[in-house]
Amino acid sequence: MTSPATVSTPGATAVAVTGLSKHFGPVRALHDVTMDVAAGSLTAVMGENGAGKSTLMKILAGLDSPTNGTxxxxxxxxxRFDPANLLSRHRVALVPQELALAADRTVAENILLGAEPGSRVFPHRRRMDEQAATLLDRLGVRLDPRQRVxxxxxxxxxxxxxxxxLARDARLVILDEPTSILSPAESDRLFGVIRQLRDDGVTMLYVxxxxxxxxxxxxxxxxxxxxxxxxxWPTADVxxxxxVAAMVGRELASELDRAGGHAAPAGSTPRLRMRDVTGTGFTGINLDVAPGEVxxxxxxPDSGRVELLRGVFGADPVSGGELQLDGTTFTARSPRDAIRARVAYLPGERRHQGVLPTMSVADNINILTLGRRQRFGLLRRRALRRDADSRVGQLRVKTSDSAQGIMQLSGGNQQKALLARWLAIEPRLMLLDEPTRGVDVxxxxxxxxxxxDLVADGVAIVVSSxxxxxxxTVSDRIAVLAAGRLVGVLDADDATEETVMALATGAHSIRASAHTTKEKT
Known part of the structure; x- marks a missing residue:
């Protein structure tokens, strides 16, 4: 159970890092890092992908040990840097991006795993549920302790x-990209919990x-x-x-401008045309995308926007309607058909659907174009390496060598390598789901x-995010889906977050209905 010891003394130092360095062979992930974290504070740690944030958090959680420093x-x-020691002796808990939960166990069993009342073999179920309920109540969370995780x-x-x-009396909680896979509503609920912990004096590191x-x-x-x-800096003073300038060493305002703006003139043939397109999760979609348009x-999350991209790419079946690509009927019965038509699809789940984890950066980039570099059935390895190196340079993928394992790269550099994979097919249409999820500024x-660069060359881009x-920022127009149907298309110059969300949640129809009712009365 949580005790008052969890709450830190204001003004004290919760974490003091001095001269911390970490080397992975010739790669230097951390170099002479010295920093203090104030007790009872929520302290953000920011930096580009590959800046060393994850390495530092792993060391603080005991998942790795430093080469030098204290x-x-x-x-x-x-x-002693191991998770059990950092948790039991120093009360450090990590909430990672990839949650380590036992899906077939209950909420209470997951919360009190390793700290069950009674014994692990014969835990006291009622007390377990009561203790879990108390902890959840402290967080303001309404969950049934007996529900399956x-x-x-x-x-x-x-x-x-x-x-x-909290069940382990954590003095320091590390939150690593906690909202990367959450909807705005889910994020808001999590923020309420985080604010409660912060106000209770729990020290938190927030990446x-x-x-x-x-x-x-x-x-x-x-x-x-x-x-x-x-x-x-104190957040209020920066x-x-x-x-951003500190993170990247340069100003980025101009680089974060609108990506589109090169759409073809009205009346030209759309690159992609959808007419009454229906599939799993979406119905009756009518939408055109011009060459050079974003x-x-x-x-x-349940709107059908991800399923729509998968349907166009052939990853899921399209059961009705018509798709056209540059004026010609196009039906991708499989992703292979789409790739032949130079249609690219970047999935939102990079680790599970995109990256080939056991392969190198070069092999991940070249996997779709191996046939171009074959002679008499043999792969031309030197030519493939040149191709990969060229793409690595084009997208500024931070890697010591294209032969390096892709899982050794940061998340943002993995994402750029996946984009390089699709550039290799010289796409005319790119379907991108959450293209910058978990990516630094x-x-x-x-x-x-x-x-x-792509839209200037006439590539059409569809971005689901x-x-x-x-x-x-990136779009020329924004198509809004709700419950699998297209409910509106907004010009990005005139759209706001409020107008988009009004369409996505149905608030616009409620307001319209109320206005109509008022006029009738």
Whole structure:
């Protein structure tokens, strides 16, 4: 059970890192990092992908050990870096991006795993449920302790992991990209819990690329760049532009401008035309996308926006309507058909649907174009390496060598490598789902730059994203889906987050109905 010891003393130092370095062979992930974290604060740690944030968090959680330097937690030196020691002795808990939950166990069993009342073999079920309910109540969360965790959504899964950390009397809770897979509504619910913990005096380290939530939640911001600690400010004393400049070492305002703006003249043949297109999760979609146009697709998680992209690509079947590509009927019965037609699809779940984890950066990039580099049935390895190196340079993928394993790259650089894979087929239509999820502001600017280059060459881009500011930034028009139907198409110059959400949630129809009723009366 949580005790008062969890709450930190204001003004004290919760974490003191001194001269911390970490080398992976010739790669230097951290170099002489020195920083303090105030007790009882929510401190954000920001930086580009590959800046060293994940390495630092893994060391603090005991998942890795430093090459040099020291860590003190609550003024006690950490002498053994392993998760059990950091949790039991130093009370450090990590809430990772990939949640480690037992899907077939109950909420209470997951929260109290390893700390069950009674014994692990014969736990006291009633007391377990009561203790779990108390912890959930502290977080303001209404969950049945007896519910199966596999039936929870991602947001509630994170809350279960947070409750687990409280069950172990955590003094320091590390939150690694906690909103990367959450909808706006789920994120808001999580923010309420985080604010409650912050107000209760729990020390938190918060890793995120999302500037608005960092400025809304944190009291301090630390910035890493290229493995070095380059800045620390009270959040109230710094601006987002100053943080971005510290992260990337340059101003990015111009690089984050609108990606589109090169759409073909009215009356020209659309690159993609959908007429009454119906499939799993969407019905009767009518939408045109011109060459050189970026069309954003917005909607709640159950709106059908992801399924629509998968249907066009042939990953899921289209059961009705007509698709045309450059004026010719197009039906992708499988992704292979789409790739032959030079249609690209970047999935939102990078780790599970995109990356080939056991292969190198070069092999991940070249996997779709191996046939071009064959002679008499043999692969021309040198030519493939040149192809990969060229794409790595084009997208500025940070890697020591294209032969490096792709899982050794940061998330943002993995994403750029996947984009390089699709550029290799010289696409005429790109379908992108959450293209900058988990990507830092520097990599995001580079991806937007790529969008601008592609649309200038006449490539049509369809972007599905839960990040409304991003859609408003990159799109020429925004198509809004709700319950599988297209409910509106907005010009991005005139759209706002409010108008998009009004369509996505049905609020516009409620207002329209109320207005009509008022006129009749």
């Amino acid at each position: 860590v003190r937690i609550a003024d006690e030196p950490v002498r 596999g039936d929870l959504d991602a947001a509630n899964g994170q809350l279960v992991v947070i409750a687990r950390s 995120s690329h999302r500037m608005p939530e960092v400025f809304a939640l944190s009291q301090h911001i630390h910035v890493l760049r290229d493995g070095r600690h380059v800045g620390h 601006t987002p532009d100053q943080v 069309v954003g697709v917005a909607g709640l 520097g990599a995001k600017a580079e991806i937007y730059r790529l969008f601008r 839960s990040d409304l500011p991003e859609l408003l």
